[in-house]
Amino acid sequence: MDTKRDMKQKNPWHRQLTVVIAFLFVWGIIALVTTAVVQNKPLPKNSKYGIVLDAGSSHTSLYIYEWPAEKQNDTGVVQQLHVCHVKGPGISSYAMDPEGAGRSLQDCMDEAKRIIPERRHEETPVSLGATGGMRLLKLQNPEGSEKVLSSVEKTLSSSPFEFQGARIITGQDEGAYGWITVNYLMGNFKQGSGWLNLWPKPETTETLGALDLGGASTQITFVPEGEIESLESSLYFQLYGNKYNVYTHSFLCYGKDQALKITLAKQLQGHVPDSLVDPCFNPGFIKNMSVHSIYSSPCTAGESYTTNTQGRFLLKGTGNAQQCRENVKQIFNLTHCPSSSCSFNGVYQPQLQGNFGAFSAYYFVMAFLNLTTSERPVTLVEVKEKLREFCSTPWQTLKENFTNVKEKYLGEYCFSGTYILTLLETGYKFSPENWNTIRFIKKIGDSDAGWTLGYMLNLTNMIPSEAPCSPPLPHAGYISLMVIFSLLLMGLLVTGWLCFGKTTCTSQKEVV
């Protein structure tokens, strides 16, 4: 005991040194933990925004997208923040009043100004893409379509956002961007990065085909199994390091509103009677139609006709789904196919492959007919049975049962449902065996299925062809590991020091 006391007295710095080291050690731990906590504190939301206007044949919708500023190249980060439906018809209806087209967009543009933070306005891209309706107007009245485009351009470019153009997109682009949207939202464009991704990626990643039905045109887009025979239907993408050979085709005039005009024109066969009995409308349904509304479209312009004096006729429904299907089938020409396989009208289509997402009017119609919400996929037989039952329902009963549904839509659901069935079965060759590969969808997550998101991702270069290089560990993981390893090292150091210190003491004791 005396020896020990002697030693401490001999070495007065020993205690102070221990206290200093212990203090530094504790301070070090506090500093490390504080750094980790501060570094990993969630950052304040730093979003960027983009606006796309979908100028369809029947209406225009404005979509606002949002994404975290620091992550814009990652897959699946862009989300739909808001959609504003423009009041009134599609912009192609404004050929006689072009200024009205631009004016009609103003309310939705004002809404976008309120939703997107002001400091982001200048850098937010805004673009408008017009589809089938404007494609038809351009065929029929090129000058009118230019005026309409200039008018909407004027409204968009006078907004505080960064105007990126108002143009008519091709049917091929419409199909391609719809396919990109659904696969982006499904997370099918997997990124190959990170230290755990040591295996080579498979050549083809499973993707979802896209079926889009509009009022004026319809698109089918999917990755087929073999080669794509026709160059004009073939698209090649390299996205996030994966390669895709995509088949797409857009049928102008085969959107459901134009298809109805063609079907009616086929029945009229150039002679307009006072009344036309039609199996595609419910029994008791009567509508006074103008002959001009049918024959003024470029989709029916080829047909010559003689009309009665009033230029109008009465459309009278009989509600017979089977006969309706026979009538609708007539608008699909199946007699010639210059390629190894075709859909209709001599258009090349490879064998159907994989699963399909059917959106836009496909969804609206099938959802109304209760053919989307089942736990299990609805079979083709059930679809036909449902149509038989729905079409034969008297118009009066329908009106009483669906007071909140727009009469225009309600009156056309028998035709629309039958058209969808015929387009998919007779046109695209879906069969009872692969009918269950189709899902009728409106949204994926919070974002609408449609071409607009894909269009914006492309316009803003947000889908890189190669997977972006990212550090093997996420930031939080990196900080945590740093803290753990530092603590371990310190622990070792202290243990070592204590042992070393003890040995020295012991030896000192022995010596003393």
Ligand SMILES: O=c1[nH]cnc2c1ncn2[C@@H]1O[C@H](COP(=O)(O)OP(=O)(O)O)[C@@H](O)[C@H]1O
């Ligand atoms: O609630 C609905 N029920 C039935 N059909 C709808 C509903 N909402 C929109 N539609 C239809 O969806 C179609 C949308 O077509 P769009 O205006 O996008 O034309 P486009 O893509 O050919 O240019 C139109 O035929 C429109 O009538």
Ligand SMILES: [Ca+2]
């Ligand atoms: Ca559309």
